[in-house]
Amino acid sequence: MKNALLDELIAVNGLKNDAALCRLLSIAPPVISKIRKGYAPVTPSVLLKMHELGNLPIARIRELAAIKPEQEPKRADVLVAALRQIARLGNGENLGNSTGNAIAINALFLAGIEP
Numbered sequence: 697m698k699n700a701l702l703d704e705l706i707a708v709n710g711l712k713n714d715a716a717l718c719r720l721l722s723i724a725p726p727v728i729s730k731i732r733k734g735y736a737p738v739t740p741s742v743l744l745k746m747h748e749l750g751n752l753p754i755a756r757i758r759e760l761a762a763i764k765p766e767q768e769p770k771r772a773d774v775l776v777a778a779l780r781q782i783a784r785l786g787n788g789e790n791l792g793n794s795t796g797n798a799i800a801i802n803a804l805f806l807a808g809i810e811p
Contacts, residue, residue: 697732697733699731699732699734700760700761701731701738701746701757701760701761702714702717702728702731702732704752704756704760705717705746705750705752708750708751708752709750709751714728714729714732717750720749720750721742721745721746721749721750722745722749723742723745727742737761738757738761739777740776740777741777741780743757744777
């Protein structure tokens with residue numbers, strides 16, 4: 697099944713399939729499957745990972761995911777996603793090929809909060 701956002705993430709990062717994308721983003725395969733099939737939206741935490749680890753600008757992710765302004769993650773949701781990333785860092789969780797600090801700080805800026 698075609699999904700412009702996931703297909704572009706795979707192409708931009710030179711990946712072969714959804715499984716490789718899951719590994720890159722540290723996301724469970726069912727999450728990517730549900731996004732691909734249109735059963736689940738791109739959540740704030742997934743959006744952040746796609747931006748930071750997937751090397752796509754937020755504006756491009758919004759365009760590809762067809763996120764309308766009224767569907768945009770609320771500032772509080774983005775902040776919560778950032779705080780979860782910070783908490784994972786504190787627990788020593790491996791966040792992939794980019795630092796969790798960069799993800800969290802980027803999330804704070806996206807939420808309009810200067811760290």
